[in-house]
Amino acid sequence: MGSAGGINRVRQRPGGVAVLVLLVVAALIPQLTSNASATDDPAHWQQAPLASWRVDGTAYTTLVVGNTVYVGGDFSTVRSPNGATVAARTNLAAFDLDTGALRTGFQANTNGIVRTLVSSGSNLFVGGSFSSVRGVARGRLAAVDRTTGALSPLVADTNSNVYSLAIGPGRLYVGGSFTSVRGVPRSRLAALDLGSFAVTSYAPSPDGTVLSLAAAPSGAQVYAGGTFATVGGAASAWLVKTNSAGTRIPTTWDQLQGPPLDLEVSPDGSRLATAQAGGGNQGAWYDAADGRRIWRQRCDGDGQAVHIVDGTMLTGFHEACDGDATQRLTANDTADGARDQAFRPTFDRFWGIFAIDGDADHLVVAGDFTSISGVPVRGFAIFTRRVVARPPVQLSGAARWRYLVTATTPAATWNQPGFADGAWPSGPAQLGYGDGDEATTVGFGGNAGAKHLTTYFRTTFDALAVPSTLTLNLLADDGAAVYLNGVEVARDNLPPGALTSTTRATAGRSGVAEATVRSFALPPGRVRVGTNTIAVEVHQDNGQSSDLSFAASLTSTGTVPPPTTAAPTTTAPTTTAPTTTTTVPAGAVLYTHTFGGAGGAPWAGWATSAVAGSATIQLDAGQLAVTDTAGAYARGQLTAVAARRDAQVRFSYRWSSTTAAAYLNVYSRGSGGWANAYRPRSGYGVELASNSPAVSVRRVSGGSAATLRTVGAGQAVTTAKQWLALRVVGTTIQFKTWVDGRPEPAAWTSTDVDAGATAPGQLFVSLVRAGPSAGANAVTIDDLRISAG
Numbered sequence: 001m002g003s004a005g006g007i008n009r010v011r012q013r014p015g016g017v018a019v020l021v022l023l024v025v026a027a028l029i030p031q032l033t034s035n036a037s038a039t040d041d042p043a044h045w046q047q048a049p050l051a052s053w054r055v056d057g058t059a060y061t062t063l064v065v066g067n068t069v070y071v072g073g074d075f076s077t078v079r080s081p082n083g084a085t086v087a088a089r090t091n092l093a094a095f096d097l098d099t100g101a102l103r104t105g106f107q108a109n110t111n112g113i114v115r116t117l118v119s120s121g122s123n124l125f126v127g128g129s130f131s132s133v134r135g136v137a138r139g140r141l142a143a144v145d146r147t148t149g150a151l152s153p154l155v156a157d158t159n160s161n162v163y164s165l166a167i168g169p170g171r172l173y174v175g176g177s178f179t180s181v182r183g184v185p186r187s188r189l190a191a192l193d194l195g196s197f198a199v200t201s202y203a204p205s206p207d208g209t210v211l212s213l214a215a216a217p218s219g220a221q222v223y224a225g226g227t228f229a230t231v232g233g234a235a236s237a238w239l240v241k242t243n244s245a246g247t248r249i250p251t252t253w254d255q256l257q258g259p260p261l262d263l264e265v266s267p268d269g270s271r272l273a274t275a276q277a278g279g280g281n282q283g284a285w286y287d288a289a290d291g292r293r294i295w296r297q298r299c300d301g302d303g304q305a306v307h308i309v310d311g312t313m314l315t316g317f318h319e320a321c322d323g324d325a326t327q328r329l330t331a332n333d334t335a336d337g338a339r340d341q342a343f344r345p346t347f348d349r350f351w352g353i354f355a356i357d358g359d360a361d362h363l364v365v366a367g368d369f370t371s372i373s374g375v376p377v378r379g380f381a382i383f384t385r386r387v388v389a390r391p392p393v394q395l396s397g398a399a400r401w402r403y404l405v406t407a408t409t410p411a412a413t414w415n416q417p418g419f420a421d422g423a424w425p426s427g428p429a430q431l432g433y434g435d436g437d438e439a440t441t442v443g444f445g446g447n448a449g450a451k452h453l454t455t456y457f458r459t460t461f462d463a464l465a466v467p468s469t470l471t472l473n474l475l476a477d478d479g480a481a482v483y484l485n486g487v488e489v490a491r492d493n494l495p496p497g498a499l500t501s502t503t504r505a506t507a508g509r510s511g512v513a514e515a516t517v518r519s520f521a522l523p524p525g526r527v528r529v530g531t532n533t534i535a536v537e538v539h540q541d542n543g544q545s546s547d548l549s550f551a552a553s554l555t556s557t558g559t560v561p562p563p564t565t566a567a568p569t570t571t572a573p574t575t576t577a578p579t580t581t582t583t584v585p586a587g588a589v590l591y592t593h594t595f596g597g598a599g600g601a602p603w604a605g606w607a608t609s610a611v612a613g614s615a616t617i618q619l620d621a622g623q624l625a626v627t628d629t630a631g632a633y634a635r636g637q638l639t640a641v642a643a644r645r646d647a648q649v650r651f652s653y654r655w656s657s658t659t660a661a662a663y664l665n666v667y668s669r670g671s672g673g674w675a676n677a678y679r680p681r682s683g684y685g686v687e688l689a690s691n692s693p694a695v696s697v698r699r700v701s702g703g704s705a706a707t708l709r710t711v712g713a714g715q716a717v718t719t720a721k722q723w724l725a726l727r728v729v730g731t732t733i734q735f736k737t738w739v740d741g742r743p744e745p746a747a748w749t750s751t752d753v754d755a756g757a758t759a760p761g762q763l764f765v766s767l768v769r770a771g772p773s774a775g776a777n778a779v780t781i782d783d784l785r786i787s788a789g
Helices: 511-515
Strands: 059-064 068-074 077-079 086-088 094-095 114-120 125-127 141-145 160-169 171-176 189-193 210-217 221-226 239-245 260-265 271-276 283-285 294-299 303-309 312-317 329-333 352-358 361-368 380-384 400-407 426-428 431-433 456-463 469-478 479-483 489-491 518-522 530-539 548-558 590-591 605-613 615-617 621-626 632-638 647-655 664-675 680-689 695-701 704-711 722-729 732-739 750-753 762-769 777-788
Touching: 068 114, 068 125, 068 361, 068 380, 125 160, 125 171, 125 680, 160 221, 171 210, 171 221, 171 704, 221 260, 283 303, 283 312, 283 329, 294 329, 303 361, 312 352, 312 361, 329 352, 456 548, 469 479, 469 489, 469 511, 469 530, 489 518, 530 548, 621 762, 632 664, 647 664, 664 722, 664 777, 680 722, 680 732, 680 762, 695 732, 704 750, 762 777
Parallel strands: 059 114, 059 352, 114 160, 160 210, 210 260, 260 303, 303 352, 615 632
Antiparallel strands: 059 068, 059 361, 068 094, 077 086, 114 125, 125 141, 160 171, 171 189, 210 221, 221 239, 260 271, 271 283, 271 303, 283 294, 303 312, 312 329, 352 361, 361 380, 400 426, 400 456, 431 548, 456 530, 469 518, 469 548, 479 489, 479 530, 590 777, 605 615, 605 632, 615 621, 621 632, 621 777, 632 762, 647 722, 647 777, 664 680, 664 762, 680 695, 695 704, 722 732, 732 750
């Protein structure tokens, strides 16, 4: 459906595996499976949400701050999951992020719809269609205390609705249908001083309603979307970029097909995510500098919400997606637009999602629904994290390829692993010419009327193991032959027999056919553990062809073996010297702990806490245990060692079960207290799952987490005793694990460099239940040693 659905339904929240092959239109970058980079690892969530509290109407906005979820919309009460408890909350409420339970201490009732929320410091800024908050006059914009909901004395009444808010350095940006703020003329877009609410000189003056706002992290650019056609008298339909002074920055937004109902800027400021209404019905990923559309996810109804999380862009829609009337939410890899087909929660109402927020651990959606994936929820829902182990082989649809544009056939060895291609130019996919959607434009010779018929491409990929199945997802206009380690494994739209540079494709492709991604099952036995070479020659059907398109990805299934091959030992916990061959680390020993003491005793030298769990000494080891209860966790902060920047932590650990899913988080340089149930507000750490070999390396800064790397075979999946070493020195983060009784690996499993968390800190550890039907679990920690980095 192309209609915007009416602006009364718009909500704005400015920011703060095999893949099924899809049929795509010519303007769409093919959705090919991603090979996530170390710094942009796609996040994943469970299909079913938590059974949380719910509202009795529609939610238009949601905001996650720390461990609290704020929900605004059009409702009058909130209700517990079993329906036994009902509390009056009018249009605005707060809930616990881990459990979805009502925050009873927060009350900020409004007499009209709440449409947008942002936060700065202790203030929660609220925009909408109301004229009072807590019974006190506030014209469509207010500030309340984040903890209690108490009204701030800051006043900035507008004379019409506020649809969107965004935070920039020292500023609150406001968008809507108003023509004045605090009595100062401002046409639909304004900026207030965060401290005083004074109206600044920022006045771009769009001629239509502003429905969405986003500010770049630096504050240098501000983006606004809406139903306007001009800004400051200059043509700028639907989407405008300004500087902080309010001056329009002319930008041509490629194939913008409707007003953006939501906007969000990537953390580095280089990309802009848009949820578009009108003819677009899409979530699109733009280059923020030049307006180039990199890829899009199109569905049947308007794109109404977007959110960026750790390499994933989420888009909320109404009506349907892929012709499926239960779909309202998509998750796409930011690298190449590949959709996570394993994340397809089902919704029961037409209007679907109006807002998205959260992180890799807790994803929150708000909208018009009463159940998701069979779980009774209404107005908002919380999805918990899903661990996806790395497959044996994967190659991104945005991978970098070397290419050769030539009129003659290259050497016969051009497709072999040892071929010297260093002189060939290179660039990321999609590669080609003529369509305008290429990431890399390749040449075609000197004569546009007699283009070279064949272009040659090469790249490499790493295999962690020989896969069970291997699938090639290929976009080729017009035809292609594919070679894996020098052996032809697929041929598409080409004649049989030997191929040369003058071989023509069997038939020309145009329209939908030339933008269709086709799948081919490849022989997995051709894959070698380690580095592999894939080569592709793309042929045109004639030299007058107006375009060439090429992109390819690989997906696979199969098991990645743990880093060791011998059977794990089952040594029982002991207070004697460990059986591992671990050597004493270099540097002065700062602290040791063997967790000796009576069973059930607390951890000496630690500050511990738990919900539906415990942190006690059991069998001469420090045990973190959780029950089979949603939101259960147990955690501890080592207070016996002074905060420091550089340290190496190592200890043994043992899971009680590999079937009941739980996460062990270990953070060094942790500071600022707990941001939520299981991570500090700042620090570097690793997250290990009881039932997966994958280990994630994470940074937390200001309470927000980012995945630096996910190591698919980071640990053994076993209940045997293992060892973990985590080293954080300067800007370097390293870890390794090994099974007790085997030599400690000489090399670190991973090394990352990041300068995002610089404050000194302490050791934080936590165990958290993974999600729905996860079961009870425990991990025991022993033989702790901390040394200077």
